Amino acid sequence: MDNYSYDFFTEFEKEFESIKSKNSSIIKKCHAVIAFIEQELQELFSWLKKYKFNTPEEEIHFFKIIKPSIVAKLIYYKEILNIESNLPASKKNKIKHYEKSLNKIHKHSKSNKQFFEYYRARASHNDQLYFIRSNSRNILHDDCIYINYDSKLSTSHDYLIATMIAYDTLTTYLENRIEELETNCSIIHPSNDNLLNWSGSKVDLVELVYSLHHTKSFNNGNSDIKEIAAYFSKMFNIEIEESIYRSYLDIKARKIDRTKFLTQLSDTLNHKINEEEK
Known part of the structure; x- marks a missing residue:
């Protein structure tokens, strides 16, 4: 990728x-x-209309990794805005409202299961079909917002990847909101003066805790899962100890x-390393 795009993505993430x-x-x-994202996408697409990729691999990387990572953020925040702007007043109806959104995500995932x-699976044998613009086809109008016209x-599948990424993050958000409503506990350890607060979802942290536990990363595997959960709860100002088994x-x-959180960690780090090596 050329210097413009590298600088663009670096500044985009900072802002x-x-x-x-x-x-x-x-x-x-x-x-x-x-x-902000809509404005930045207009600038990026002005560049994209003029830029000629040097190799098919470069184009595939852009439409499989780069573009979806940005568009996913736009989809995610538009979904959140729609969900929260129409949130009912009662606790019971709020939960139903969030569950309705989760059901929508489930149906979307089911209908696109094969892709x-x-x-x-990080497969690549169909990448030239999915992520080269000359091969774009079968783009459903209903799946495309203004950025995909x-x-x-666009390619036939880059928007679908963006939607998948956005819905993965949205699922975590919705699950966390439902859990907060059901437990009536969204305030965490106010007496803890640690500077590091966990800003992801509880389910994400539980996923991390279990992976560390099963890889015997603490005390040579002699730590109980509840011990680890209690420690993380205290250190990062988030209560996961009481609900850890349910979350699991x-x-x-x-x-x-x-x-999916561990997958996201791996994908994000690999993407960052790949960008720094270019």
Whole structure:
């Protein structure tokens, strides 16, 4: 990838994180992030219309990895804005509202199961069909927002990847919101003065705790899972100890990627390393 795109993505991530940190209200945050991403995408697509990729591999990398990572953020925050803007008043109806969104995600995942399995398996044998613009076909109009109307800007499957990434993150958000409502406990360890607060979901942390436990990463495997959970709860100001077994059952019940947070960690780090080596 050329210097422009590398600088673009570096600055994009910095500004994106800055905007998120400046807005405490979820609605205000969504509006600010959406406006920023839409503006940045217009600039990126102006460059994309003129840029000629040097190799098919470079084009595949852009449409399989780079573009979806940005578009996924836009999809995610638009979904959050729609969900939270229409949130009912009662606790019971809020839970139903979130569960309805989870059901929508489940149906989408089920209808695209074959491709999602291809992507999550890190397969590449169909990449030239899916992520080269000259091969774009079968793009459903209903699946495309304004950023996907131009064949110069899209392939047949890059938006589908972006949707999958966004829905993975959205699932975690919704599960966490439901858990908070059901337990009436969203305030955590106010007396702890640690500077590091876990800003991901509880389920993500439970996934990490179980992976560390089963790899015997603490005390040569002689630590109890509840001990580890209690330690992480205290250190990162988030209560997971009481609900850890239930969260683990939820993880086991996932149909597509049971360890999606660990997959995200691996994909993000590998992407960062690959970008730094270019």
